[in-house]
Amino acid sequence: MLLQASDSILLIVDMQGRLMPVIHDGEAVLATAHKLAQAAHLLDVPVVATEHHSKMLGVTVAPLNEWVQSTFQKMHFSSTRERGFDAWLPAARKTVLVAGCEAHICVLQTVIGLTELGYKAVLVSDAAGSRKPSDHHAALRRARAHGAEIVTSEMAIFEWMETCEHPRFRDVLRLVK
Numbered sequence: 001m002l003l004q005a006s007d008s009i010l011l012i013v014d015m016q017g018r019l020m021p022v023i024h025d026g027e028a029v030l031a032t033a034h035k036l037a038q039a040a041h042l043l044d045v046p047v048v049a050t051e052h053h054s055k056m057l058g059v060t061v062a063p064l065n066e067w068v069q070s071t072f073q074k075m076h077f078s079s080t081r082e083r084g085f086d087a088w089l090p091a092a093r094k095t096v097l098v099a100g101c102e103a104h105i106c107v108l109q110t111v112i113g114l115t116e117l118g119y120k121a122v123l124v125s126d127a128a129g130s131r132k133p134s135d136h137h138a139a140l141r142r143a144r145a146h147g148a149e150i151v152t153s154e155m156a157i158f159e160w161m162e163t164c165e166h167p168r169f170r171d172v173l174r175l176v177k
Contacts, residue, residue, distance in 0.1 A: 002159045002162075003095060003097070003122065003151070003156055003159040003160055004095070004159075004160070004162075005043045005044060005045050005160040005161075006044075006093075007093050007094055007095045008040075008045045008093060008095045008096075008097055008156075008160065009045065009046050009048060009089060009090050009093045009095070009096045009097065010036060010037060010040040010045055010046065010047045010048070010097050010099065011048055011049070011050070011079075011089075011096050011097065011098050011099070011100075011110070012033060012037065012047065012048070012049040012050070012060065012064060012068065012099050012100050013049070013050050013052075013079065013098060013099065013100025013101065013106050013107050013110055014050055014051060014052040014057070014100050014101050014102075014106050014107075015030065015033060015049070015060055015061055015064055015099075015100050015101055016051055016052070016054065016057040016058045016059060016060060016061060016101075017057065017058030017059060017061055018056070018057045018058045019057050019058075019101050019102070020061050020101065022131050023101050023102070023129040023130065023131060024129060024130060024131060024132060024133055024136070025129065026129060028126075029101070029126070029127060029128065029129035030061065030064070032099075032124075032126045032127045032153050033064060033099045033100070033124075033127040033153075034063050034064055034067075035153060035157075035175050035176065036097075036099060036124060036127050036153045036156065036157065037064055037068070038067060038175055039153075039156075039157045039160070039172050039175055040067070040160075041067050042168045042171050042172055042175075043157075043160045043161065043168060043172065045160060046069055046090040046093070047067050047068055047069055048068060048069060048070045048071070048072065048088075048089070048090065049064070049065075049068040049070075049071045049072070049100075050071070050072045050073075050074050050079045050100075050106075050110075051071055051072070051073055051074070052074055052075070052077070052106055053074075053075055054073060059071075070088070072085060072088050076109075077105050077106045077109045077110075078106070078109035078110050078112070078113045079106070079109075079110040079113065080109075080110060080113025080114060080116070080117055081109075081113065086117055094118070094119055094120055095119070095120040095122060096114050096119050096120070096121055096122065097122045097123075097124050097151070097156055098110060098111050098114070098121060098122065098123050098124065098128070099124045099127035099128055099153075100127075100128055100129075101128065101129050101130070102129065102130045102131065102135070103123075103128040103129060103130045103135065103136045103139035103140070104130050104135035104136065104138055104139035104142075105130075107123065107128050107139065108123075108139045108142060108143055111123050111143045111146070111148045112142075112143070112146045112148075114148075115146055115147045115148060120149070121143070121147070121148040121149070122148065122149045122150075122151055122156070123139075123140065123143045123148050123150050123151070124151055124152065124153055124156060125140055125150050125151065125152055126152045126153050127153050154176055157172060157175075157176060
């Protein structure tokens with residue numbers, strides 16, 4: 001099934017100040033996540049974020065933080081293991097697109113947890129990063145094995161729009177070009 005904007009949430013996991021500098025191709029991962037967050041905003045997809053132990057790792061980095069509507073603080077690697085996480089997610093949406101860091105730890109564990117809770121978990125591969133490429137690749141394989149879909153940011157954006165007749169098509173197209 002194709003992604004639908006009306007059923008989607010964009011969850012940005014732990015893209016925090018002290019973590020991003022050590023992520024392989026971190027600038028590219030951040031740029032892609034930023035593009036995805038902007039497109040989500042234009043297409044009425046809620047953008048939310050988690051911050052893991054923010055006293056140690058800092059807060060969600062700019063420019064992502066300006067697009068985040070709500071931030072959830074956590075100590076567990078899997079966001080889903082934190083009390084209140086499921087209730088915190090925007091209601092009546094069952095598809096959660098997950099971007100963030102690190103792909104093989106907090107992103108992967110959150111994706112697996114979302115599938116266990118009955119959500120359609122979608123890992124956005126080019127908007128997720130790890131310190132080592134081998135960990136990123138392993139995370140994608142394992143997420144798929146646990147029932148998650150793997151997409152790129154542009155797959156998600158164009159599926160959300162559905163048609164070149166979408167009223168925000170030109171605005172979104174400027175983001176991806």
